[in-house]
Amino acid sequence: MRVHTLSGLRDVGESRPRRCVQIAIASVPRCAIVTACVNNSRAMLDPTDLRLVFQLRPAEPGDFPFAEALTHGNMGGYYKRHGLVWRGDLFYASWCESENFILEADGERIGMLRITEEGDSLHIRDVQIAAGHRGKGAGTYLLETSHRWAKARGLSELQLRVFVDNPAARLYLRMGYRVSGPRLAQLGSIRRMVRPV
Incomplete structure (x- = not known):
């Protein structure tokens, strides 16, 4: 595990420098960064910060x-x-090729x-939230986290696919995603959406 400390940072109006510690978590692929900032030697927590509500960890085999x-x-x-058949074997193959995280x-x-990296793009393969936990910021948190990771990796865009009748498409639009390219008829009514990093 590598720890990098940045000191002497100030926000407008701060009288004393702020110390920020960035930790590159070894178990999270390619440069996931957690930042903790300390002002005047006391942690300043924002109660509206979704990172305090949700914990995202790498998936384990279980x-x-x-x-x-x-x-x-x-x-x-x-x-x-849309006339498609769920295939557990294909989901498992995709799982094995992806970086997988549990919220x-x-x-x-x-x-x-x-998620998977595809060229200069971070492909969000799945954002899934359990019933009873939707509409509480969990999806927004996962999309914002993906955006931060794409930026940290030096990628230029994020992409995802969504069924045309999935209400999650409204969230994606609010988060800056736009429809790109034609519907993929061979996969049913699916739209590809992209967002620049």
């Missing part, structure tokens, strides 16, 4: 059944409506994020 059940449960209706709140698994 998380796969949770991730598959959550994804199938959330996406099964879309697959059926927790108060120690409970409530969601997951799956």
Whole structure:
């Protein structure tokens, strides 16, 4: 684990320098950074900061059944409506190729994020939130985290795919994603959306 300390930083109106510690977490692939800032030797926490509500950790082998059940449960209706068949073997193959993360709140698994790097783009393969935890900022948190990671990796865009009738597309639009390219007819009614980093 590497720890880098930056000192002497100031925000406008601060009388004393701020010390920030950035920690590159070894278990998170390619440069995920956690920043803790201390003003006047006391931690300044923002109660509206979603990072205080949610914890995102790398997935472990035992998380796969949770991730598959959550994804199938959330996406099964879309697959059926668009004439697609859910295949657990394909989900597992995709899982093995992705960087996978589990979202927790108060120690409970409530969601997951799956990403892959594709050229100069970070592909968000899955953002899944459990029923009962939607509409509380979890999806926004995962998208913002993905954006920070893409920036830290020096990538130029984020991309994702969404069924045309999935209400999550409204969140993606609010977060700066735009429809790019034609619908992929061979996969059903799916739109590709991109956002610059």
